[in-house]
Amino acid sequence: MKPAPFAYLRPSSLEEALAALAGEQGAKVLAGGQSLVPLLNMRLAAPSMLIDINALPDLGHVRVAEDGVRVGALARHAEVLASSEAERAQPLLGMALRHVAHPTIRNRGTTVGSIVHADAAAEMPMVLRLLDGSVDVASVRGRRTIPAAELFAGPLESTLAHDEVAVEAFFPGLAPDAGVAFQEIARRHGDYALVGVAAHVETDGDAVTRASLGFVSVSDVPVVVDVTHALGDPAAKALAELDPADDIHASAAYRAHLVKVLAPRVLAAATDHARSRAG
Numbered sequence: 001m002k003p004a005p006f007a008y009l010r011p012s013s014l015e016e017a018l019a020a021l022a023g024e025q026g027a028k029v030l031a032g033g034q035s036l037v038p039l040l041n042m043r044l045a046a047p048s049m050l051i052d053i054n055a056l057p058d059l060g061h062v063r064v065a066e067d068g069v070r071v072g073a074l075a076r077h078a079e080v081l082a083s084s085e086a087e088r089a090q091p092l093l094g095m096a097l098r099h100v101a102h103p104t105i106r107n108r109g110t111t112v113g114s115i116v117h118a119d120a121a122a123e124m125p126m127v128l129r130l131l132d133g134s135v136d137v138a139s140v141r142g143r144r145t146i147p148a149a150e151l152f153a154g155p156l157e158s159t160l161a162h163d164e165v166a167v168e169a170f171f172p173g174l175a176p177d178a179g180v181a182f183q184e185i186a187r188r189h190g191d192y193a194l195v196g197v198a199a200h201v202e203t204d205g206d207a208v209t210r211a212s213l214g215f216v217s218v219s220d221v222p223v224v225v226d227v228t229h230a231l232g233d234p235a236a237k238a239l240a241e242l243d244p245a246d247d248i249h250a251s252a253a254y255r256a257h258l259v260k261v262l263a264p265r266v267l268a269a270a271t272d273h274a275r276s277r278a279g
């Protein structure tokens with residue numbers, strides 16, 4: 001299929017993009033187009049105007065500072081994945097990005113676009129949520145920072161206002177006594193996960209002082225479950241809070257089974273990771 005007709009604007013400054021977005025109720029931002037263009041072609045979205053942000057300056061950065069990694073709105077998944085500094089500061093970025101689609105899609109799709117697209121089957125919204133990151137957004141009304149815990153409103157729905165552009169995502173760095181791990185099950189490598197689980201663990205010597213799990217494809221929004229007091233059976237605690245659903249790819253029962261298999265495995269891997277970093 002072909003998209004419904006739309007106007008197209010390629011602004012060369014953020015101010016111009018924000019003014020256009022504020023002035024056109026039916027407008028949508030176009031970043032890498034790897035989610036939006038298929039939606040247009042299937043006529044599941046029919047914006048009156050596309051505001052292509054690819055010519056905006058100063059948004060392609062992957063910047064590592066003491067507190068973590070800042071990813072600009074035009075940094076492609078592949079560029080974030082290629083940054084060894086980013087991987088050192090927050091290893092979960094690389095662990096998860098390797099599972100995001102295929103190289104061709106990662107070369108064009110943006111990590112920030114994936115986050116604000118808010119697909120509960122996507123890896124990076126969950127990673128941002130698990131690490132307690134945030135997104136900086138801009139509009140003609142000014143700038144604000146949205147913590148990941150307040151970013152995901154529902155299936156494919158973020159809490160950005162219509163006239164806001166996400167300019168940067170912030171992923172906190174990994175503390176010295178902390179560890180992370182990620183695993184997912186997909187039919188083919190690069191497909192969306194049937195279930196994906198990440199773990200973030202903090203340790204003090206041999207003791208695990210904090211442990212949380214983030215889940216992909218088992219609820220409407222990215223969900224994080226604190227399993228600090230359920231280290232013996234993290235899957236039972238998680239399943240009490242998750243809502244796996246049947247779809248054409250897998251049954252709810254199979255997804256629950258994958259949670260039971262992956263949760264303890266990923267928790268153990270993150271604990272080993274923390275101990276190897278501390279030791």
Ligand code: FAD
Pocket residue numbers: 028029030031032033034035036037038073099100101102105108109110111112113114116117121122123124160164165166167190191192193
């Ligand atoms: P676009 O498609 O340009 O935009 C997506 C949405 O976000 C639109 O609503 C757009 O208006 C909005 N948006 C984008 N950027 C901004 C911004 N800066 N400010 C405000 N709004 C913005 N993703 C995964 O996570 N895991 C996978 O396994 C996976 N597999 C894929 C397989 C295929 C075959 C394809 C085609 C895609 C797959 N993707 C997967 C999606 C891919 O990761 C996309 O890159 C990502 O979802 C969206 O990023 P984008 O830059 O392409 O955004």
